[in-house]
Amino acid sequence: MTTLKEQLQEDLTAAIRSRDELRSSTIRLTLSAVTSEEVAGKVKRELSDDEVLKVIAKEAKKRREAATAFADAGRTESAALERAEGEVLAEYLPKQLSDEELTAIVAEAVAASGATGPQGMGAVMKLVKPKVDGLAEGGRVAAAVKAALTG
Numbered sequence: 001m002t003t004l005k006e007q008l009q010e011d012l013t014a015a016i017r018s019r020d021e022l023r024s025s026t027i028r029l030t031l032s033a034v035t036s037e038e039v040a041g042k043v044k045r046e047l048s049d050d051e052v053l054k055v056i057a058k059e060a061k062k063r064r065e066a067a068t069a070f071a072d073a074g075r076t077e078s079a080a081l082e083r084a085e086g087e088v089l090a091e092y093l094p095k096q097l098s099d100e101e102l103t104a105i106v107a108e109a110v111a112a113s114g115a116t117g118p119q120g121m122g123a124v125m126k127l128v129k130p131k132v133d134g135l136a137e138g139g140r141v142a143a144a145v146k147a148a149l150t151g
Contacts, residue, residue: 004052004092005034022081026088030059053093053134060089061137097136099144105131106144118149 008031015024034055038047047055063086070079097105109127113120124145132141 004049004056005031005047008034008052008092022084023088026085030056030089033059050134056089056092057134060086060093063089094134097132102132102136102140102144103148106141106148110145110148115149118146121145121149124149 008027012024012027012031015027034047034052037051037055038045063082067079067082067086070076070082106124106128109124109131110120113123113127115121115124121142125142128141128145
């Protein structure tokens with residue numbers, strides 16, 4: 001079984017061979033971010049698959065934010081490129097939870113914690129976070145918890 005980093009390297013080679021510029025540049029940047037994370041700190045280390053997934057998620061989030069910023073500035077071509085890069089990275093990430101699934105998990109956590117109102121947000125987030133880690137973006141989770149506690 002290959003690690004996620006090895007899979008990225010194999011996909012990079014395949015993308016270069018097939019002359020897929022978008023895919024090869026996106027994967028190259030992601031591998032660069034993985035390498036940067038490996039050498040960060042005092043000792044160089046090999047990242048686990050979970051850590052590589054977090055780096056990929058961070059890169060995907062950067063692409064989403066950049067696409068939004070470009071779209072707001074009226075630069076549609078740049079926004080489209082960022083979205084396309086985000087789609088390439090999404091292939092390596094686990095499937096995200098739907099809004100219904102997220103709402104159900106949040107409702108269960110609100111009931112379990114007995115929280116009523118916005119002051120209970122921390123307690124609910126503490127219960128929800130381990131269940132949705134990697135499956136839903138933090139901002140989405142916080143918004144769902146906030147909506148459940150105020151609505």
